[in-house]
Amino acid sequence: xxxxxxxxxxxxxxxxxxxxxxxxxxxxxxxxxxxxxxxxxxxxxxxxxxxxxxxxxxxxxxxxxxxxxxxxxxxxxxxxxxxxxxxxxxxxxxxxxxxxxxxxxxxxxxxxxxxxxxxxxxxxxxxxxxxxxxxxxxxxxxxxxxxxxxxxxxxxxxxxxxxxxxxxxxxxxxxxxxxxxxxxxxxxxxxxxxxxxxxxxxxxxxxxxxxxxxxxxxxxxxxxxxxxxxxxxxxxxxxxxxxxxxxxxxxxxxxxxxxxxxxxxxxxxxxxxxxxxxxxxxxxxxxxxxxxxxxxxxxxxxxxxxxxxxxxxxxxxxxxxxxxxxxxxxxxxxxxxxxxxxxxxxxxxxxxxxxxxxxxxxxxxxxxxxxxxxxxxxxxxxxxxxxxxxxxxxxxxxxxxxxxxxxxxxxxxxxxxxxxxxxxxxxxxxxxxxxxxxxxxxxxxxxxxxxxxxxxxxxxxxxxxxxxxxxxxxxxxxxxxxxxx
Numbered sequence: 500x501x502x503x504x505x506x507x508x509x510x511x512x513x514x515x516x517x518x519x520x521x522x523x524x525x526x527x528x529x530x531x532x533x534x535x536x537x538x539x540x541x542x543x544x545x546x547x548x549x550x551x552x553x554x555x556x557x558x559x560x561x562x563x564x565x566x567x568x569x570x571x572x573x574x575x576x577x578x579x580x581x582x583x584x585x586x587x588x589x590x591x592x593x594x595x596x597x598x599x600x601x602x603x604x605x606x607x608x609x610x611x612x613x614x615x616x617x618x619x620x621x622x623x624x625x626x627x628x629x630x631x632x633x634x635x636x637x638x639x640x641x642x643x644x645x646x647x648x649x650x651x652x653x654x655x656x657x658x659x660x661x662x663x664x665x666x667x668x669x670x671x672x673x674x675x676x677x678x679x680x681x682x683x684x685x686x687x688x689x690x691x692x693x694x695x696x697x698x699x700x701x702x703x704x705x706x707x708x709x710x711x712x713x714x715x716x717x718x719x720x721x722x723x724x725x726x727x728x729x730x731x732x733x734x735x736x737x738x739x740x741x742x743x744x745x746x747x748x749x750x751x752x753x754x755x756x757x758x759x760x761x762x763x764x765x766x767x768x769x770x771x772x773x774x775x776x777x778x779x780x781x782x783x784x785x786x787x788x789x790x791x792x793x794x795x796x797x798x799x800x801x802x803x804x805x806x807x808x809x810x811x812x813x814x815x816x817x818x819x820x821x822x823x824x825x826x827x828x829x830x831x832x833x834x835x836x837x838x839x840x841x842x843x844x845x846x847x848x849x850x851x852x853x854x855x856x857x858x859x860x861x862x863x864x865x866x867x868x869x870x871x872x873x874x875x876x877x878x879x880x881x882x883x884x885x886x887x888x889x890x891x892x893x894x895x896x897x898x899x900x901x902x903x904x905x906x907x908x909x910x911x912x913x914x915x916x917x918x919x920x921x922x923x924x925x926x927x928x929x930x931x932x933x934x935x936x937x938x939x940x941x942x943x944x945x946x947x948x949x950x951x952x953x954x955x956x957x958x959x960x961x962x963x964x965x966x967x968x969x970x971x972x973x974x975x976x977x978x979x980x981x982x983x984x
Contacts, residue, residue, distance in 0.1 A: 500540050501568045502541070503543050504542065504545070505547060506544065509578060516684060516685065517546050518546065518681065521687075521691050524676070525574065526749070527574055530677075533676055534673065534674060535634060537674050542680060543562070545558060547586065549582035559589070568597070569598065569638075570637060572601070573599065575606065576603065576605055583601070584616045600622060601622070604713070608713075619651070620651045621650040647664040668723060670698065671725055690744065696749045698725055698750050701752070703751070703752075705810075705823055707823065707885075711889065724759055731767070734746060746780050754785050760795060761795060764798035768803070779803050781807065781808065784808065785810070787831070797842065799842060804844060808878075809835070814867060814868030816829060818854060850865055853881050853925035859920050877932075881926075882915070900914065908957060913929075926957070930950060930954045933953060934949075
């Protein structure tokens with residue numbers, strides 16, 4: 500069978516080469532594609548931009564007309580769902596015979612809403628084997644039924660809600676994710692970072708995340724890891740077939756199993772000793788109340804780790820503990836920073852602004868803690884409540900949501916106004932966060948330039964103009980200069 504995967508983004512510059520880093524590929528559809536290919540099916544990918552509706556529809560029409568796929572698969576987070584739903588309806592209106600399947604976090608968390616859209620089937624949870632089974636039935640000209648993890652509509656609109664199968668326990672049994680499907684969409688950079696998925700699931704219950712819902716949808720262990728041997732096989736494959744020099748080891752937290760993590764680091768060290776150009780690694784690091792384990796950081800150094808990402812989210816201990824369920828002190832955070840710096844690691848910090856229950860004073864604690872640690876970089880956004888999370892339910896209960904369904908600047912504009920932190924204050928805090936963190940530590944023109952870019956990209960009209968101008972040589976030069984800073 501011929502299967503088309505449709506993946507969408509909200510703010511692309513070009514429909515021809517919208518992706519700039521191999522680390523941004525979507526693993527869910529990549530793994531499903533590799534399983535389908537391993538069983539003789541043919542897969543293809545379209546990357547569309549919800550900010551380029553007409554161009555995206557033109558690409559879609561041309562591909563369906565020329566390639567005539569048997570099955571079209573969609574995935575969507577909440578903020579992309581309405582675009583995906585419109586795209587699926589666009590297809591159904593013109594090619595009523597095309598079978599449409601949707602999966603992903605939003606479909607899994609909100610199946611009752613999504614199945615009433617223009618889709619023929621919906622996948623809850625992991626999609627590799629349900630999609631393979633669906634292809635087998637469609638290829639045999641059967642009416643799909645009895646496929647675990649799938650909700651299936653018949654021609655009369657009746658819905659068969661099948662049970663879910665257990666989470667895949669042996670992740671090593673899966674083929675490596677299909678990266679070739681992404682190559683036509685990738686504007687390759689010389690120093691592009693790749694990503695390798697180390698496991699699935701998360702043992703924690705942060706209120707802004709949907710893991711607490713996802714772990715309940717199926718049986719079996721939810722937090723799972725691939726073996727170090729299997730991970731190294733994929734890294735060796737990447738080294739031989741792609742221009743890889745940096746790899747982000749994607750997992751919710753590498754500290755969940757320290758014995759496994761140190762064994763992996765030993766193998767990464769041994770691998771680097773056998774190649775001409777060593778690979779550098781990064782990972783996500785979860786802070787807890789436990790003192791940082793120096794053995795783990797020593798393993799990072801020997802394995803040639805160059806950075807860790809830390810989800811601070813708020814510098815207020817009260818907000819972290821009472822609102823986010825991330826219970827550790829600011830001293831715990833700074834102890835990890837000190838340990839990481841001792842072993843030569845760069846620090847990148849995730850922050851959120853405008854959380855339910857947050858005040859302007861709480862936010863200034865976030866600024867202060869970032870100023871104290873002076874991260875090499877930060878990923879800071881305005882809080883966005885995703886359905887399926889505890890914080891979304893809190894926002895609904897407190898009647899804070901007014902326009903979440905039509906938020907064109909997700910995480911760049913506030914959609915909730917708080918009693919002690921107004922929308923205007925949240926937007927101002929977001930615009931000036933970088934400046935406040937690095938004032939006195941970096942050249943003023945550098946941080947002011949970044950502040951201006953943040954403000955421009957927070958408005959749909961000015962962001963559009965910025966996207967049009969970003970191809971100009973002078974802006975390429977300035978961006979390169981800023982990157983070095």
